[in-house]
Amino acid sequence: MIVLDAGTPLGTAWVASAVIFSATSQFAYLAVTGAGGSEAAAIVAGWIVASRFGILAVALTGIFKEGVLARTVAAVNAFDMNVGFGLQQPDVATAKRAFWYVTVAMMGGWFIGITIGTVLGDVLGDTKRFGIDTLFPAALLAIVGSSLRRTEGRIAGAVGAAICLILIPIAPAGLPIILSLGGVAAALTFSSPDRP
Amino acid sequence: MTTLSIVLLAIGTWGQRLAGMFLVGPALERRPLLASAANLIPAAVISAVVIQLTVADGKSLVVDERLAGMAVAGLLVWRKAPFIIVVIAAAATTAILRAL
Numbered sequence: 543m544i545v546l547d548a549g550t551p552l553g554t555a556w557v558a559s560a561v562i563f564s565a566t567s568q569f570a571y572l573a574v575t576g577a578g579g580s581e582a583a584a585i586v587a588g589w590i591v592a593s594r595f596g597i598l599a600v601a602l603t604g605i606f607k608e609g610v611l612a613r614t615v616a617a618v619n620a621f622d623m624n625v626g627f628g629l630q631q632p633d634v635a636t637a638k639r640a641f642w643y644v645t646v647a648m649m650g651g652w653f654i655g656i657t658i659g660t661v662l663g664d665v666l667g668d669t670k671r672f673g674i675d676t677l678f679p680a681a682l683l684a685i686v687g688s689s690l691r692r693t694e695g696r697i698a699g700a701v702g703a704a705i706c707l708i709l710i711p712i713a714p715a716g717l718p719i720i721l722s723l724g725g726v727a728a729a730l731t732f733s734s735p736d737r738p
Numbered sequence: 739m740t741t742l743s744i745v746l747l748a749i750g751t752w753g754q755r756l757a758g759m760f761l762v763g764p765a766l767e768r769r770p771l772l773a774s775a776a777n778l779i780p781a782a783v784i785s786a787v788v789i790q791l792t793v794a795d796g797k798s799l800v801v802d803e804r805l806a807g808m809a810v811a812g813l814l815v816w817r818k819a820p821f822i823i824v825v826i827a828a829a830a831t832t833a834i835l836r837a838l
Contacts, residue, residue: 567747568747571747577794581742585747585750588747589747589750590783592750595754597779597780599762600766617755617760673834676807678791679788679808681825684824686780686781686785686788687818689778695778698778698782698785702782702783712797719783729781
């Protein structure tokens with residue numbers, strides 16, 4: 543899906559999307575390597591961005607309290623959409639059903655989507671002509687949209703973005719994204735003055 | 739993208755999901771400050787990735803068709819448009835401006 547821009551063969555693109563299982567990590571990786579950053583910096587950026595999934599898995603602990611197998615399968619499938627639907631349900635049983643239902647639907651869409659994406663990328667040639675390079679950041683913005691609606695999230699996002707913007711011309715590629723974590727500290731400092 | 743980087747990224751994403759379910763989730767129940775810090779990481783870091791993909795070209799900052807596409811995306815996200823509408827409108831804006 544993502545790697546088509548980097549001129550990677552179709553097979554690799556498919557395998558990468560299926561195995562890494564996190565489009566946002568791939569976006570971050572490509573943002574860093576695309577800017578001339580090292581593999582190591584790109585991978586660290588991918589890991590930090592993937593913390594979103596760790597947080598989604600944390601949210602699932604409220605629904606899946608027992609059963610190592612069920613908790614494992616639920617955790618590795620944690621995405622924004624299925625966790626979101628699950629958490630909106632009134633009781634735990636309905637929440638579990640909603641989570642699995644959305645999970646199955648999403649997995650089908652994901653694998654069909656990356657196949658179409660890789661094939662199309664191959665056929666279309668210069669994907670920039672179709673604005674594909676804007677498609678990725680737009681998707682990311684839509685993903686964080688809900689947390690940017692809250693004051694704390696908005697401060698974290700604005701400061702993180704500003705740190706990155708200032709550092710892009712002066713710091714090695716990858717570092718601006720990693721150091722944007724400073725936005726979290728800013729949000730915690732400014733949004734709750736009563737905290738010691 | 740090398741095989742090693744694919745494997746390392748995969749370990750990072752899968753590992754963090756499992757850690758979230760089995761280690762962090764139970765541990766955070768009594769630590770609200772850490773929990774709210776963790777919740778803010780995606781907003782900060784993904785916003786930075788968005789900036790990088792929108793205005794960076796290597797180490798220089800450029801204003802081009804991508805920024806116009808992302809302005810449309812921002813407006814639509816703010817208006818709570820569906821995900822698919824946001825990405826298509828953003829890509830279409832950039833593509834149309836490039837074609838002009």
